[in-house]
Amino acid sequence: MTIATTEEQKAAAGAIQAWARSTDPLVTVRQGPADSWRTSWQSFSSLGIFSVAVPEEVGGSGAEIVDLAAMLEQAATELVPGPVLSTALAALVVGRSSGAAAKRWSEDLADGAMPCAVALGNSPVNATLGADGGLTVTGDAGFAIGGDTGVSVLLPADTGEEVVWCLVDGESDGLTVTVADTIDKSRPLARVRCDGVAVAADRVVTGVRDGLVPDLAATLAAAEASGVAAWCLRTALEYAKIREQFGKPIGSFQAIKHLCAEMLCRVEQSGAAAWDAAVAAEDAWNADGGELPVAAAVAATITLDAAVETAKDCIQVLGGIGFTWEHDAHFYLRRATSLRQLLGGSARWRSRVTELTRAGARRHLSIDLTGLDDERARIHADIAELVARPESERRAALAESGYLAPHWPAPYGRGARAAEQILIEEELAAAGVGRPDLVIGWWAVPTILEHGSAEQIERFATPTLRGEIIWCQLFSEPGAGSDLAALRTSAEKVDGGWRLHGQKVWTSRAQEADWAICLARTDREASKHKGISYFLVDMTSPGITISPLREITGDALFNEVYLEDVFVPDDLVVGNLGDGWKLARTTLANERVAMGGGSSLGAAMEELLALAGDGDPVTDDTLGLLIGNALVGSQLELRTTLRQLDGQDPGPESSVRKLVGVRQRQAVAEFAMELGGTDGWVEGSLAREFLNTRCLSIAGGTTQILLTVAAERILGLPRG
Numbered sequence: 001m002t003i004a005t006t007e008e009q010k011a012a013a014g015a016i017q018a019w020a021r022s023t024d025p026l027v028t029v030r031q032g033p034a035d036s037w038r039t040s041w042q043s044f045s046s047l048g049i050f051s052v053a054v055p056e057e058v059g060g061s062g063a064e065i066v067d068l069a070a071m072l073e074q075a076a077t078e079l080v081p082g083p084v085l086s087t088a089l090a091a092l093v094v095g096r097s098s099g100a101a102a103k104r105w106s107e108d109l110a111d112g113a114m115p116c117a118v119a120l121g122n123s124p125v126n127a128t129l130g131a132d133g134g135l136t137v138t139g140d141a142g143f144a145i146g147g148d149t150g151v152s153v154l155l156p157a158d159t160g161e162e163v164v165w166c167l168v169d170g171e172s173d174g175l176t177v178t179v180a181d182t183i184d185k186s187r188p189l190a191r192v193r194c195d196g197v198a199v200a201a202d203r204v205v206t207g208v209r210d211g212l213v214p215d216l217a218a219t220l221a222a223a224e225a226s227g228v229a230a231w232c233l234r235t236a237l238e239y240a241k242i243r244e245q246f247g248k249p250i251g252s253f254q255a256i257k258h259l260c261a262e263m264l265c266r267v268e269q270s271g272a273a274a275w276d277a278a279v280a281a282e283d284a285w286n287a288d289g290g291e292l293p294v295a296a297a298v299a300a301t302i303t304l305d306a307a308v309e310t311a312k313d314c315i316q317v318l319g320g321i322g323f324t325w326e327h328d329a330h331f332y333l334r335r336a337t338s339l340r341q342l343l344g345g346s347a348r349w350r351s352r353v354t355e356l357t358r359a360g361a362r363r364h365l366s367i368d369l370t371g372l373d374d375e376r377a378r379i380h381a382d383i384a385e386l387v388a389r390p391e392s393e394r395r396a397a398l399a400e401s402g403y404l405a406p407h408w409p410a411p412y413g414r415g416a417r418a419a420e421q422i423l424i425e426e427e428l429a430a431a432g433v434g435r436p437d438l439v440i441g442w443w444a445v446p447t448i449l450e451h452g453s454a455e456q457i458e459r460f461a462t463p464t465l466r467g468e469i470i471w472c473q474l475f476s477e478p479g480a481g482s483d484l485a486a487l488r489t490s491a492e493k494v495d496g497g498w499r500l501h502g503q504k505v506w507t508s509r510a511q512e513a514d515w516a517i518c519l520a521r522t523d524r525e526a527s528k529h530k531g532i533s534y535f536l537v538d539m540t541s542p543g544i545t546i547s548p549l550r551e552i553t554g555d556a557l558f559n560e561v562y563l564e565d566v567f568v569p570d571d572l573v574v575g576n577l578g579d580g581w582k583l584a585r586t587t588l589a590n591e592r593v594a595m596g597g598g599s600s601l602g603a604a605m606e607e608l609l610a611l612a613g614d615g616d617p618v619t620d621d622t623l624g625l626l627i628g629n630a631l632v633g634s635q636l637e638l639r640t641t642l643r644q645l646d647g648q649d650p651g652p653e654s655s656v657r658k659l660v661g662v663r664q665r666q667a668v669a670e671f672a673m674e675l676g677g678t679d680g681w682v683e684g685s686l687a688r689e690f691l692n693t694r695c696l697s698i699a700g701g702t703t704q705i706l707l708t709v710a711a712e713r714i715l716g717l718p719r720g
Contacts, residue, residue, distance in 0.1 A: 504562075
């Protein structure tokens with residue numbers, strides 16, 4: 001998913017795409033001189049990219065920074081040449097500042113009449129304050145992004161009392177601009193030196209807090225990086241679908257599928273991180289910067305490396321053609337690499353993430369539910385009634401009211417739409433009411449409600465909610481794990497029902513379960529995905545043998561279940577015979593809308609931070625990446641929820657969240673064990689968590705299978 005989520009943002013991005021199709025900016029980049037960006041600058045500026053987030057009163061459109069980020073992302077996808085990023089940054093900083101500079105120069109920046117570079121070096125030039133409020137600046141400002149001959153420069157200057165930002169005229173006396181032969185052929189870069197440059201009072205930008213410009217630069221750079229990564233994924237996919245080797249499209253080969261699926265994960269993470277930083281940037285002019293510092297640092301941590309890695313993988317998928325000057329791919333690798341370098345490298349941002357987080361900075365993710373006050377008041381009153389009951393009666397009351405499973409249809413739930421589910425979640429949490437975990441019941445009952453008979457619904461739905469029935473799942477078999485349709489358990493028709501024969505494995509809670517949902521083959525002549533039926537099995541039935549499986553932790557959560565001539569009556573077949581595969585997909589796909597409570601980093605990450613203490617540079621580098629990945633996981637969850645609130649399907653974020661979430665949990669557990677020293681090699685909680693998380697990349701479909709599924713179902717690569 002791109003940064004653009006609203007129709008207005010998508011339309012603005014579409015306008016940039018249409019402009020690029022008509023002008024083909026990469027032809028200019030490949031064939032023209034270094035400053036050829038000037039030929040199309042005004043027509044590109046007319047699309048409103050530089051004015052979009054500038055206040056209306058100073059010549060802008062008055063929209064939000066996330067609108068600017070969406071346009072910058074698309075501009076990077078098209079690799080629009082010139083000082084696009086730096087001019088957008090300067091227009092934003094000057095336009096939202098206080099004082100004369102905003103009133104005098106914002107309109108010129110906003111309409112593109114004043115292309116601008118930005119010096120982001122850590123060494124401000126020296127400044128002497130004049131009687132008229134102007135400055136005389138001297139010193140080496142370092143490299144300026146977007147720097148070119150005649151281009152204005154936004155740079156920091158130290159007056160001795162404070163660091164201020166100056167909008168220096170590109171034609172100023174004493175200004176030396178040395179254009180560099182940069183790796184990125186689509187964006188100019190220059191070293192800037194000032195020797196007694198006079199800066200008028202109306203070019204001194206006021207109301208800019210310390211650290212604001214670097215934070216905004218990281219935010220907008222993240223949007224660019226997201227756009228670069230998106231182009232690389234799209235280009236790799238298009239090629240993988242048509243390029244043939246060994247008589248097949250290369251996209252049908254597992255190695256290519258996994259490469260592309262990994263690219264998808266990075267693209268989705270980048271879009272989420274860049275989007276969140278842009279949202280946080282709206283509060284950037286608060287005294288403390290709001291939550292932008294940590295959001296921007298996380299965005300830079302995630303997106304800068306992701307763009308470089310995805311660009312490299314794109315060239316790998318393209319093969320030899322990707323290594324030619326004629327193909328566009330190397331220009332995107334050049335852009336990604338130079339962007340990372342100009343922002344100081346990703347290690348700098350990982351360190352900053354750790355520093356800010358250790359100091360208490362957190363990103364608080366929430367959903368705006370204004371306009372639902374009446375609904376919230378009603379839910380609040382209902383839950384207050386529940387809380388007033390004796391604790392022994394609360395579960396039954398939750399079940400009867402529909403608040404235990406609000407996403408289920410009434411009368412078992414409330415048929416709650418997405419927004420109401422979020423409200424209920426928030427009000428239950430505020431009241432300190434925890435909903436019982438139905439575990440497999442969360443999957444079993446919705447399938448029965450959708451496909452079962454009236455008798456089955458009456459028999460199983462309410463008792464499950466009340467905690468009177470515990471479920472287990474008899475799906476996986478020794479030869480049918482991720483390839484579930486390969487199951488061999490048979491169901492033989494007999495008078496009044498069916499006799500089940502076979503072996504199931506990896507069944508949790510089998511020893512305590514009252515009932516099981518079970519897949520068995522009722523027609524051996526049918527094709528692989530047909531001929532499977534869906535049964536409800538009484539776990540006390542004769543012929544069921546349960547054998548615990550001892551895991552690497554030493555526990556025995558999972559079990560093997562042997563079915564030997566187990567009788568299941570006809571009235572416990574769910575749906576039509578042969579529809580088991582379809583019903584199983586309903587079961588596995590059933591998810592409610594939810595937002596995780598507590599820290600946006602997750603409890604495990606908070607514990608890891610406490611364990612790490614003050615740390616050292618090596619520890620802090622690893623911590624910064626883990627913190628960034630944790631926050632991006634929460635951002636993906638939030639964006640999935642927002643899609644559902646908008647009436648859309650969860651989208652690719654849901655699948656990506658599972659893939660990256662597993663790796664994150666495993667990495668956190670392993671690093672905690674490493675930090676634990678001697679506690680990491682003795683039996684204890686650290687070792688146990690490390691061992692236990694190894695199952696996460698196996699259970700519910702291995703990581704490798706999920707990568708293949710993502711490549712085929714989300715990216716559309718051909719089956720092998």
